[in-house]
Amino acid sequence: MADFSIRHTGTRGEDRTHMLAAVHVHDLDTLMSRAMPHRIASPPADERLPRAATEAEVASELASMAAANTARTSMIGQGYYDTETPAVIRRGILENPSWYTAYTPYQPEISQGRLEALVNFQTMVSELTAMEIAGASLLDEPTAAAEAIALASRATGRDRIAVDRDVFEQTRAVIETRCRGLDIELVPVNIDGPMDLTECSGLLVQYPGATGRVHTASTYRGLGDAIHEAGGLFIMVADLLACSILTPPGELGADIVAGSAQRFGLPMGGGGPHAGYIACREKYKRNLPGRIVGVSKDRAGNPAYRLALQTREQHIRREKATSNICTAQSLLAIMASMYAVYHGPEGLAAMADRVHGQARALACNLADLGAHVNYTRFFDTLTVSVTQKADEILAALLEENVTAYRVDGDTLRLSADECTTDLARRHVVQAFARVLDGPRTSVDITQYSLGEDVRRTSQYMEQATFHRYRSETGMMRYMHRLAEKDYALDRGMIPLGSCTMKLNAAVEVSAITHEGFARIHPFAPAGDLAGYRTLISDLETWLAELTGYDAVSLQPNAGSQGEFAGLLAIRGYHEARGQGERRICLIPASAHGTNAASAVMAGFRVVVVKTAADGSIDLQDLDRKIEKAGAHIGAIMLTYPSTHGTFEEQVTEVTDRVHRAGGQVYIDGANLNALVGYARPGAFGGDVSHLNLHKTFAIPHGGGGPGVGPVAAKEHLAPYLPGFPAGAVSGAPWGSASILPITWAYITLLGYEGLREATASAVLAANYVAARLEPVLPVLYRGPGGFVGHECILDVRPLKEQYGVSVDDVAKRLIDYGFHAPTMSFPVPGTLMVEPTESESLEELDRFCDAMEAIAEEAAQVGDQWSADDNPLRLAPHTAHSLLTGTWEHPYSQEMAAYPDALAAKKKGRDPEYVHRLIESKYWAPVGRIDAPWGDRNLQCTCPPPEAFEEQD
Structure with missing residues (x-):
């Protein structure tokens, strides 16, 4: 299929027409022109982005890039070692x-x-x-x-x-x-x-x-x-x-x-x-x-x-x-x-002994050749003195397809690892032998001993889990059993506001296991990294164009690190201009939740800017905070669209005021997926932004990581972006390089038009949900034209006020309906922030809206038909065990406990086949509602057995 956007975007055709009618617009571009302020519209240049490619073309190109890298026997070590990923884990976890x-x-x-x-x-x-x-x-x-x-x-x-x-x-x-x-x-x-x-x-x-x-x-x-x-x-x-x-x-x-x-x-x-x-x-x-x-x-x-x-x-x-x-x-x-779990303690110890044994044998081999091994007590790494011959030996090692770590012209380091073989060691010896001309000696291996005083005598990992699964069958079943307990995107929608749980397409993810991406040491010789250089150059160019900035660093290996790096760039810029006192960072209450912590990490003092009644930044409070900060204002951290789910009209007024006061504007990229193809932060006032590749650009969340948070900046801040080693914010020059092919594939598969369609489809999905649920759960904030951005905040506080039903009750009851709850109580306590993403179908969006409507109806029965402590919301989620054992003594039926989605579908007159599908695909929570405070009071962490905290003036 040539048009990958058909695979990526969940709604089109009649479904899209239905959704557009529900929000009273004719097409996606009209929706975006009415939802987004005209003053910020700044689409990227089509010619600077790749044309949309087929899945086969992308897979082939990534394979070629991987092949352009050279995977050798790496003995560079220094914190990075070759290792074997057991196939059962690769397939059962990484590719699952x-x-x-x-x-x-x-x-x-x-x-x-x-x-x-x-x-x-x-x-x-x-x-x-x-x-x-x-x-x-x-x-x-x-x-x-x-x-x-x-x-x-x-x-x-x-x-x-x-x-x-x-x-x-x-x-x-x-x-x-x-x-x-x-x-x-x-x-x-x-x-x-x-x-x-x-x-x-x-x-x-x-x-x-x-x-x-x-x-x-x-x-x-x-x-x-x-x-x-x-x-x-x-x-x-x-x-x-x-x-x-x-x-x-x-x-x-x-x-x-x-x-x-x-x-x-x-x-x-x-x-x-x-x-x-x-x-x-x-x-x-x-x-x-x-x-x-x-x-x-x-x-x-x-x-x-x-x-x-x-x-x-x-x-x-x-x-x-x-x-x-x-x-x-x-x-x-x-x-x-x-x-x-797969290797167990005895397997790990045996592996460590093998690694140490290879290092000891290599030490003897090199000492026999006349090289000086600097230390006799080591685990896996040798520091070897080879006076003025380090570069010559490195060249000889490359001829043997081996890499090592150069300390200086006189010193090399070589590290053994799980993959070091006798053959690899012989290649190292051959390379050294061609260069060293000193006297050959015979060295006793016993001199290279750890010594009994440092040998471990205590036992570890004696828990059953680390001894139970030695066969592949057992391991496969264990991983499957754990996966069956969980809710992920392969089960249904995860409508998390601010977190963007979109499709992670298989073709995008598949390339990361290519040897040419996976078995590359970050400090490998430059000549071995040609494929990575092409990949990274493409991404830097594309991301700069999509964001309107002049320079991009891919080094930050999480969004939090991208925030930190961007703020350090601002701080470095001020200090270079003799204005190191600019250490106040303004953060609107509507900004992303990580911002304040990142600002403190970068050495700023946080001052919170209030929210106006419509959810936007309170401009009067902003003016007061700017005036009070005076020459100490360093930056403002905006999230756009804000975490209140709206495109704020006055964003350029905010950026202009901060610039006039001498500050810099940081625009958090958490919600960039509402802008891509239509507006660019660097074009409407931003000086620097981080980009969540695990949100906007399809890198999977993986249960809470991996994340990638590149930082993009205007030309004047570019010199202060992360470098390596000076200014490093992560341990490798390109951060989490092996998952960058995912974002490369995402951009290449969609191209300019596909990226725009994804953005507008996400905004349409959020507005459709808002329109459907407004009659039963108020949408807290709306922006221009009465539209929300790519997410909306549903106000469930009236359920608490009228019926005593909390936001927790709603979230847990959604599990019974077969959903992961939206973001709870952030940024507004007692609310749900919903982000459907562009990947979900109309059927799934309607299923979610049906569930929320039904939950609102259930809440209305609390205090009337059901007591506050014995109702399907307070006792959710319901496990199969709770329904099938003992006597059922609750005032609602077991069917209502177990299959509320099917009951709601019947009530709405849905197709019987659809109702049956809801029943047969039922997700059962493995445990009931968890007592979190009890766990904190009785902390056990191993296998069994902003306004409130703003600095005071």
Whole structure:
């Protein structure tokens, strides 16, 4: 099929005509011209975007780009290692829409499968590191290390951090960027010599070091004692595979441990995405960043999982948040957890021993040739001195199809990994032998020993889950059983406002497993990256054109990191002009929820701008805040359309006023999918924006990550965008490079006209839902012409006021109707923010509207036919077990509990075949409503056994 938009857009033909009539317009362009202010219309240049291509053409072109990259035997290491993704996990998780199209588990009753997998991840990390509590993933190792530093700073109230020099280059780079944003002084130290730890919040060391060096256990314990005596915390950035045979950090005195699960089956992928991790002592749990999954119980007392301690999060605490929930890689963490389940502790230890054995054998081989191996105690990495011959040896290694890490002209590093073979080692030896002309000697392998003092003696991962599934049959069934518990896009619509759960087409996703994308080290020689360079050059050009900016950086590996990078660019620009005092960031109450937390990370002070009665920015309050800020105003962070779901008429007035005051305009790209092809932020006042590729440009959410958040800027801010290593915001030059083919494919498949159609179809779907539901649930805000944008806020507060039915009751009852709830209580408490996206069919939109109408009717019966505590809304969701066991003693029928959608369809006179389909495709929640407060009071995180916080004037 030549026209992919037919596959992507869910409504067309008679269905689209019906929807257009419902909102009183004739066509999509008319809708957009009436919903969007004329003053911001600025379509991109058609000729600068690709023509729409067929699926076959796109697949072929991506295969060619992958083939243009050169996948070699990588011994570069430095935090990125070749690994085998078990085929059963690749097919069962990575390529399975039941996993990759799921959303963040904010509705835990319908997320039990992925929550269990994330508890497995937490357990794996906690056990391997010997720490008391672990989070459910971060972005990558460098950002996890930076989060550990921020945690230590919060816990101690100090703004100095000591960092050992023997850390990976990219980790040091990201730490420097983050510390600069938070005004934390970075103190480089050498743990072999005297250290000044005065007033340091912590001491951070790599374990093993970037050089590969492993110190004695007593050395690490001494470091912990030294920083504890100075009043700080001991942070170890640890290799999880190494921890399976080395003494774990928790037994060495560590307070915080961070790192990456990349080598647990996650391809190098040009830098990602990978699952970072963080773990800590129990006492620091409320300062732990990212998500934590905890065990609680449901209404019937059954064990159930849910996200714990959510009051830490940015949507709730804004600039006071200790956690940005968007900094996660759930899909990758799930894959890593399944890798651990598949191999078990004995398999991981055996693998670690093999890796170490290859490194020891290589050390002997190279020493025999006259090379000097700098350290005798190492896990997988050798630092080798080859006076003035490093470049010559690198060239010889390339002839053997092997890459290594160049430290300088005299020094190389080589790392063994899961995929290192005897044959690969022989190729390395042959390359060295052609260059080295020193005396040949015979070296005893016993001199390269870890030493018993650092060998792990404690047991780990003894839980049944890590021992039960060794066969592929068992593993396949386990993953399927977990997926069956969950609700993802393969089941039905996820109408989440602000989160854009659109189609992630199979052809877009399929290319990421090509060897030429997956097995590429981010620090591979430039000549090996030709395919990635083409891909990235195309995306930078297209995204710049679509947004109206002059430069794009693809490095940020999450929307939160894109926000941070954009604000750092603004800060750098002001400082370069001698205006470093411009550190106030205005944030409208209608802005995206992550903005305030990102502003604080970048060193700004948040000032909130009020909302007017119509949901737009209160211009009078804006003027007051600008006047009060004076020469200290640095930026405003807008979300456009706003999270209130409207295209605000006066957006250019807002941007003009901030510019006149000397500030810069940051336009959050969370809602860019309402603009693509029709308007460009850089053309209506924006200086910088981040773009959520996992929202607008079809990269899957994966249960809460991977995300990609490129940052685009005008020419004057371009010099301050993320670089590498200077200014790095993630661990690789191109961030999560391996999933960029998805966005490349999305843009290429749709082309200019298809992108416009997708945008307008999303706006049409939201307006259709608003029009259908307005009679029963008021639409809180509308913009120009009475239209909403690509989402709308349904006000369910009247149900609470009249019948005592809460927004939680509505959300949980929607599960019985076979839906994931819309976004709850954000940005307005007690409301539902609905975003249907362009991907859903009219039948699915109507099914959702039918459900909401029926729920409103049910609510009207509370207090009349049903009591406040015994009704189908308060007791939702209903499990099969609750319906089939015991005596049914409720005032409503079991049929109403189980099949409310079918009953509503019958009442509306729907086709019998449609009613039958609703019954046979019933989704059953695996648990009843979960008691979240109980879980926080009884926190267990391993396998069983803005106005309110604005700074005061």
